[in-house]
Amino acid sequence: MDSAEAKSMSENSGSVVVPCVKELAKQPLKEVPERYLRTDLDLHHTFSSPHQQIPIIDMSKLLCPEFHASELNKFDFACKEWGFFQQTEALTELLSKLKVSKEVTSRVNEMEENNDQEGDSSKRLEGVHVRQGMSKGDIVRDMELESHEGTVSVKTLEEARVQEDGIINEVGNFLGDMEEGTREGIASVKTLEGPRVEEDGTITEVGADGKGAGEGVLGDILNLIPIVDDVQKVNGKEGVRTEIRRVVTWKRLARGDGIGGVGTVIEKSGPKRKSSGGDGASTNIWQDPWVPGLGQHVLDRFLRQDEEVKWVGDLINEQSEWRWDCMRRLFPEDVVQRISRIHLDTRHGEDCWSWSGNPKGFVTVKLCYNRVMEAGWRDVELVKDSAGWVREGFWKRIWKLSLMPKYKSFIWRVCLDILPSCVALNERGMEIDDMCLWCGRERESSYHVLVECNKVREVWERSRFDFGDCRYFRSVLEWLNVEGEDWAQDQWCLMIIAMYLIWEGRNSCRFKNENVNFSHLWCRAASLWDEVGNVQELEVECNMRQQVVRWEKPAAPFCKLNTDAGTLPNEGGILGGVVCDQHGVCLAAFTEFTNFSNDPILLEAEAIKRGMELALEAGVKDLVIEGDAQLVFNMLTNMENAAMSPFYLICNCILNLINMFSNFRFSWVPRTCNKLINHGVDVSLVENVKKGVTEFFNLPMDEKNKFWQNAEDGQGFGQQFVYSKEQKLEWADIKNLNNYCVELRKLAIKMIELVGEALKIEPTEMKKLGEEGWQSMRMNYYPPCPQAEKVIGLSPHSDICMLTILLQVNEMEGLQINKEGKWVPISPLPNAFVINIGDSLEIVSNGIYRSVEHRATVNSQKERMSIATFYSAKQERNIGPSPSLVTPQTPPLFKTIRVSEYRRRFFSRQLSGKSLLDSIRIQN
Numbered sequence: 001m002d003s004a005e006a007k008s009m010s011e012n013s014g015s016v017v018v019p020c021v022k023e024l025a026k027q028p029l030k031e032v033p034e035r036y037l038r039t040d041l042d043l044h045h046t047f048s049s050p051h052q053q054i055p056i057i058d059m060s061k062l063l064c065p066e067f068h069a070s071e072l073n074k075f076d077f078a079c080k081e082w083g084f085f086q087q088t089e090a091l092t093e094l095l096s097k098l099k100v101s102k103e104v105t106s107r108v109n110e111m112e113e114n115n116d117q118e119g120d121s122s123k124r125l126e127g128v129h130v131r132q133g134m135s136k137g138d139i140v141r142d143m144e145l146e147s148h149e150g151t152v153s154v155k156t157l158e159e160a161r162v163q164e165d166g167i168i169n170e171v172g173n174f175l176g177d178m179e180e181g182t183r184e185g186i187a188s189v190k191t192l193e194g195p196r197v198e199e200d201g202t203i204t205e206v207g208a209d210g211k212g213a214g215e216g217v218l219g220d221i222l223n224l225i226p227i228v229d230d231v232q233k234v235n236g237k238e239g240v241r242t243e244i245r246r247v248v249t250w251k252r253l254a255r256g257d258g259i260g261g262v263g264t265v266i267e268k269s270g271p272k273r274k275s276s277g278g279d280g281a282s283t284n285i286w287q288d289p290w291v292p293g294l295g296q297h298v299l300d301r302f303l304r305q306d307e308e309v310k311w312v313g314d315l316i317n318e319q320s321e322w323r324w325d326c327m328r329r330l331f332p333e334d335v336v337q338r339i340s341r342i343h344l345d346t347r348h349g350e351d352c353w354s355w356s357g358n359p360k361g362f363v364t365v366k367l368c369y370n371r372v373m374e375a376g377w378r379d380v381e382l383v384k385d386s387a388g389w390v391r392e393g394f395w396k397r398i399w400k401l402s403l404m405p406k407y408k409s410f411i412w413r414v415c416l417d418i419l420p421s422c423v424a425l426n427e428r429g430m431e432i433d434d435m436c437l438w439c440g441r442e443r444e445s446s447y448h449v450l451v452e453c454n455k456v457r458e459v460w461e462r463s464r465f466d467f468g469d470c471r472y473f474r475s476v477l478e479w480l481n482v483e484g485e486d487w488a489q490d491q492w493c494l495m496i497i498a499m500y501l502i503w504e505g506r507n508s509c510r511f512k513n514e515n516v517n518f519s520h521l522w523c524r525a526a527s528l529w530d531e532v533g534n535v536q537e538l539e540v541e542c543n544m545r546q547q548v549v550r551w552e553k554p555a556a557p558f559c560k561l562n563t564d565a566g567t568l569p570n571e572g573g574i575l576g577g578v579v580c581d582q583h584g585v586c587l588a589a590f591t592e593f594t595n596f597s598n599d600p601i602l603l604e605a606e607a608i609k610r611g612m613e614l615a616l617e618a619g620v621k622d623l624v625i626e627g628d629a630q631l632v633f634n635m636l637t638n639m640e641n642a643a644m645s646p647f648y649l650i651c652n653c654i655l656n657l658i659n660m661f662s663n664f665r666f667s668w669v670p671r672t673c674n675k676l677i678n679h680g681v682d683v684s685l686v687e688n689v690k691k692g693v694t695e696f697f698n699l700p701m702d703e704k705n706k707f708w709q710n711a712e713d714g715q716g717f718g719q720q721f722v723y724s725k726e727q728k729l730e731w732a733d734i735k736n737l738n739n740y741c742v743e744l745r746k747l748a749i750k751m752i753e754l755v756g757e758a759l760k761i762e763p764t765e766m767k768k769l770g771e772e773g774w775q776s777m778r779m780n781y782y783p784p785c786p787q788a789e790k791v792i793g794l795s796p797h798s799d800i801c802m803l804t805i806l807l808q809v810n811e812m813e814g815l816q817i818n819k820e821g822k823w824v825p826i827s828p829l830p831n832a833f834v835i836n837i838g839d840s841l842e843i844v845s846n847g848i849y850r851s852v853e854h855r856a857t858v859n860s861q862k863e864r865m866s867i868a869t870f871y872s873a874k875q876e877r878n879i880g881p882s883p884s885l886v887t888p889q890t891p892p893l894f895k896t897i898r899v900s901e902y903r904r905r906f907f908s909r910q911l912s913g914k915s916l917l918d919s920i921r922i923q924n
């Protein structure tokens with residue numbers, strides 16, 4: 001009998017102690033012991049809900065006056081409808097408080113220390129170091145990370161070239177982007193084709209007509225970011241200049257002539273910087289801009305040019321001091337003074353390049369951008385007089401929206417009224433018929449075609465937003481300025497996407513004679529916006545986990561169906577699907593043309609239906625469908641409320657087909673997943689927390705035994721809720737902790753107060769309830785199980801506390817919540833907590849908020865871990881419906897009960913859904 005089993009024979013705190021599941025899982029099991037098989041539960045039909053349905057609350061919005069009201073609404077809805085939500089925010093700080101082992105603590109500290117070092121300018125690199133073979137994007141990131149005793153040198157010419165081109169490309173790219181809008185937006189700017197490179201290597205601007213560009217605004221902007229053009233100086237070799245490949249592009253133009261402009265972007269730092277202390281051996285006294293504040297002009301300031309003294313190193317003696325005699329011979333006193341301010345270090349390193357545009361010497365695209373913006377845009381009048389007045393912060397707001405740049409630049413053009421609408425083209429001298437194609441009654445200005453036209457109004461009417469009355473405005477800019485003031489971020493984004501689609505529709509109507517489906521347009525916009533959100537979430541998620549998003553084989557016994565559909569330009573579409581087994585072997589596949597519809601949503605549903613039929617034909621019994629067809633997934637989970645339509649009919653067929661499989665799952669994935677492939681960053685804090693938890697559960701049994709549950713309070717390692725030798729067991733180990741986390745307590749108290757605010761409960765009542773509450777924690781460890789589909793990690797239950805703050809530690813799915821009788825898996829989001837409403841809050845809210853019934857499933861291949869922090873009301877008090885919510889119309893739904901008594905009852909029975917709460921419900 002091993003020690004775990006020996007423990008199982010004794011009883012403590014009412015619960016029979018059971019074997020450690022992790023130890024069990026270590027044995028080569030084909031089948032798990034009978035006691036773990038759960039035929040009593042339906043583990044086979046789950047509905048994965050598209051991300052956008054699962055409520056996500058942003059704590060920072062809740063705390064920000066501007067967004068508080070709208071976020072509180074969402075919060076209220078989530079508590080009522082779901083009894084649960086995920087809460088996002090940059091929770092790194094909180095997570096770090098959840099350190100579960102010394103190892104984790106020291107690692108976290110190590111990381112924090114490193115961060116501090118990066119912030120410390122004295123230790124920060126002065127120069128720019130670029131590795132060979134780096135791509136443009138890398139440069140900006142890596143430059144800030146590499147450091148070599150405070151000095152980083154550019155080693156070779158090749159590297160130097162990568163360096164400058166990299167930087168210039170970044171700046172140039174952004175200028176290239178800017179050009180598009182500018183060309184139309186700023187009348188006074190001539191279109192610049194590119195610079196002319198003269199024989200001697202200097203660059204002259206060239207206008208589109210081949211003549212000089214003159215004083216165009218853009219020309220001025222470009223002149224503000226000159227960059228030293230002479231790579232010769234990097235290592236002092238001659239003749240390098242001719243080796244530089246000259247590409248006549250905007251990027252080159254961005255370089256300007258480089259010397260003596262408003263700010264020299266790259267300077268040879270030589271020995272001039274305090275902590276860099278180069279040896280001066282490769283800095284040319286007469287050619288390099290090495291004297292602070294003088295740049296290139298040191299050349300004009302000598303008293304005598306001494307051919308013998310060429311390198312700055314020649315001005316430094318053996319003791320690393322300036323050779324004052326020599327300096328005074330060459331330079332006037334003020335220059336000598338300037339040079340004397342350069343700190344010399346006895347630890348000589350090589351000279352390096354740094355950027356004078358930034359006090360710390362490094363270059364980022366953002367800094368270059370700001371430099372350009374600062375100086376260049378100040379005097380530019382972007383908005384034509386006629387376009388109207390612009391609220392402060394208006395443009396910033398647009399550029400800060402979390403939307404793809406194409407949407408932002410589109411709305412920018414719309415606001416400047418530079419979209420080539422018929423009215424605009426007429427104004428520019430093109431004589432065309434400018435009647436609106438859709439209504440035929442008004443002239444087609446961009447405002448008319450995007451906002452005001454009767455046809456387009458249908459789109460706006462379908463939105464769930466109040467857009468105000470658009471009739472009284474003259475331009476989109478005016479409309480956005482007046483009405484947009486009250487819109488939340490998602491309204492802005494959705495609306496811009498919708499306008500973008502309208503404009504696309506207008507173009508295909510005008511140029512390809514295609515009809516626009518106005519009634520679907522809003523739906524398409526909403527689904528694009530959801531995708532933006534999903535992709536962002538996923539991006540963060542992948543960053544956090546160094547995860548590569550790719551197709552995964554289904555876990556046994558499932559086969560996986562992936563389908564897709566596309567519309568054809570004129571009519572009909574193409575459907576396709578593949579069914580693969582657990583080894584990734586393709587069992588069946590199809591592609592077919594169909595004339596059945598041209599509607600992408602119908603086609604997607606049809607593809608799923610066809611795929612399911614095919615899977616049945618191929619003899620598949622257990623099927624998981626993976627796809628991005630959000631609307632289909634929504635419909636399938638919400639058929640009761642849906643109206644009869646062709647779409648409804650296909651979904652109904654799909655539901656019938658589901659019954660023909662033994663096991664069936666939907667798994668929804670965002671469409672743009674593949675964008676994120678190979679996206680990885682450093683090991684994150686969550687990884688460390690995970691490590692700590694894993695380490696604990698990986699301890700040898702003898703060690704874990706030291707933490708075995710103690711009889712008084714059930715603290716420690718083991719299982720709970722087991723009261724008889726016959727009772728079915730869960731496939732999990734747990735460890736209860738007395739750990740206490742101040743931050744989580746604060747979070748819980750804040751949330752309880754918010755519940756009070758949303759329900760309009762007397763504020764002091766909730767404050768008291770929160771502040772006298774207490775906290776406990778549980779770590780759950782679910783080992784992989786060879787028969788994962790037949791066991792349960794944690795049986796269905798609701799938590800008895802007020803709130804549970806749950807961290808899904810690793811990337812494994814497993815948590816499922818019961819939503820109207822259907823089990824919905826909750827994918828872990830990085831840096832997010834899952835918040836469950838517990839029974840106590842259901843009682844206090846008199847049933848307005850619902851505690852969420854949830855369970856945890858396990859996986860056949862991988863372990864899963866979670867940490868739950870329960871926040872409960874004080875043991876010694878009674879809990880019952882809040883007096884503020886009990887009225888003659890809304891009598892109390894629950895009996896009042898002592899918290900300790902409710903808890904005692906919870907821990908002296910098996911977990912079984914919400915039956916404990918039901919037992920104190922008042923039957924009417």
Ligand SMILES: O=C(O)CCC(=O)C(=O)O
Pocket residue numbers: 778780794799806808814815854855856865866868
């Ligand atoms: O592991 C999970 O995701 C759920 C844990 C849980 O519900 C609990 O510990 O009460």
Ligand SMILES: [Fe+2]
Pocket residue numbers: 797798799804854868
């Ligand atoms: Fe729970």
